[in-house]
Amino acid sequence: MVKLERKGGRMAGCIARNSEGKYVRYNTRKGVVVATGGYSQNYPMMEALQPWNLRIIGRNCSMPGVRGDGIRACLWVGAKMDETHSMMMFDRCALRPDQKVGVETAKSGDNGFFWMGSQPWLKVNADGHRFFNESGTYEGILHADEYQKGHCHYTIFDSNWPRYVQQFKQHGCSRLYPFENGVAPNIPWQTVEKTLPGLIEKGFLIKADTIGDLAKGLKLPPEELKKTVARYNELVRKGRDEDYGKEPFRLSPVDKPPFYGAKNCGYILCTMDGIQIDTHMNAIDTEGNPISGLYVVGNDSGSYFANTYPNLVTGMACGRTVTFGRLVGKYLARSKA
Ligand SMILES: Cc1cc2nc3c(=O)[nH]c(=O)nc-3n(C[C@H](O)[C@H](O)[C@H](O)COP(=O)(O)OP(=O)(O)OC[C@H]3O[C@@H](n4cnc5c(N)ncnc54)[C@H](O)[C@@H]3O)c2cc1C
Known part of the structure; x- marks a missing residue:
């Protein structure tokens, strides 16, 4: 379809171009x-x-x-x-720490498909500070990123992650364990686990034995990230997120090395x-x-x-x-x- 035709106030049909490049008129x-x-x-x-x-995407997964x-x-x-x-965006694009968020990176195809991005892990800004209740919709944090340095956030988790993703009880496509009625998830955690080495190899996911080294890998200020992680672990121990009000079942400590982190932004699915x-x-x-x-x-x-x-x-x-x-x-x- 190239053009619609309207005659006398009513739709008359459309003009289309066929596979030979010829224009064809369809009357309705x-x-x-x-x-x-x-x-x-x-x-x-x-x-x-x-x-x-x-400004908040690094990948485009929409239909050609x-x-x-x-x-x-x-x-x-x-x-x-x-x-x-508006557009549908998921918070599951990972970039290397030196990459810029935005259209050029999305067009380049040089970006990581980070399925775990929607889990309610600890997420911080470029200053290493928490700024958002991470238990939101896929798009929620991306719009908060509009107001952050570099238009992105950094997702931090530890080696106990398979246990925590069960505890989080995500719904929809981000769920990694079977649903309570027995229905299989869209993508199980075992499949997601297999994607991690590839992301690490390409630099889209950083793995480190200490929080300080993780911060260095992500180009975040190490002392600030250490303080944020210590405060977050304290809140998890209390079972109450006094800072941002995240539900207790969506709190998980970051204390079991090796630690993981990704520079995180959005990807487009459709308008x-x-x-x-x-x-x-x-x-x-x-x-x-x-x-x-x-x-x-x-x-x-x-x-x-x-x-x-x-x-x-x-x-x-x-x-x-x-x-x-x-x-x-x-x-x-x-x-x-
Ligand atoms: C990767 C991905 C995952 C998604 N996951 C979900 C999900 O979990 N839940 C959910 O609700 N939605 C999801 N969506 C969104 C959902 O798929 C879309 O909203 C829905 O498919 C839109 O259907 P549509 O018919 O409007 O468009 P499409 O399915 O894109 O079909 C449009 C068709 O029109 C054709 N076309 C374009 N221009 C012309 C032209 N000039 N003439 C003739 N034909 C033309 C296109 O080639 C295409 O075949 C997802 C989308 C993507 C890309």
Whole structure:
């Protein structure tokens, strides 16, 4: 699809380019359903609409070919886009301590896939200080990183980590142990464990026998990190996070060498803002009225997410995509041309 066509206020169809490079016009009887997957591979569009999010990522894991074609085509025929722009980001990108967070690193492909980043480990800023309750959504800490030096945080854990990830009871894809109803996790801890040597070898994960050496490897101030770890271990012993209010079951000491640490930032999965729709997935124009015959689903559609991805319920994005896609199909099958 290259362009949508609207005639006399109603959708007439679209113009597409085929595999031979020829343009083909498709005329519609009932309407057009747009589903081209958002714009997470279109850096100029992301820079124009949500530059703050590009400052906290170091990797792009989104689908190839999602360049915002559908959203732009809808705008050209008069549709309205969400005014709060957002993308789904996970806090699971690890960089070498001398790498810069941002688009250039994401584009370079020289970045680490650090699945354990979403666990509620001790996380500190470039000064070696704690600054956040680590038990949040995947994206929560990334937005706090917007206000930190280098737009990143540093994740610190110890050799007892397989025990603690069970205690943390993460949900969704970050869970590393079977769920309480017996369902297997997306990725078990044994698989994650096998990724660690590769990350260490490439410099994306630092391993050290002392906290001082870990700090040096991460280019953090050693004395500050030692103080932070000592205070954190004290809070764990008390069973009460007096500093940031993290739940007791998400507190774990950092006392069993060797210690591990990563310079941590986000990676993009998809954009989540799009064309505003009504309850029939009918696109809305800039006056708030439905555009006859124009329907939008999936990442191209808006009116659903704002500012952040709230992964307190999992599958929110795939869920709305397949559900609303099915509903619009049923609706159009019933409707008269
Ligand atoms: C790695 C990864 C993990 C994810 N994990 C989760 C998760 O755990 N839970 C969750 O809820 N969501 C998750 N998501 C998000 C979820 O997958 C998306 O929200 C959902 O797939 C969007 O579906 P879609 O149909 O809008 O887009 P897509 O599935 O991307 O499909 C869009 C299609 O349109 C095609 N296209 C693009 N431009 C054109 C054009 N001009 N003409 C014709 N076709 C075009 C594209 O090639 C693509 O095939 C994840 C996404 C990624 C990338």
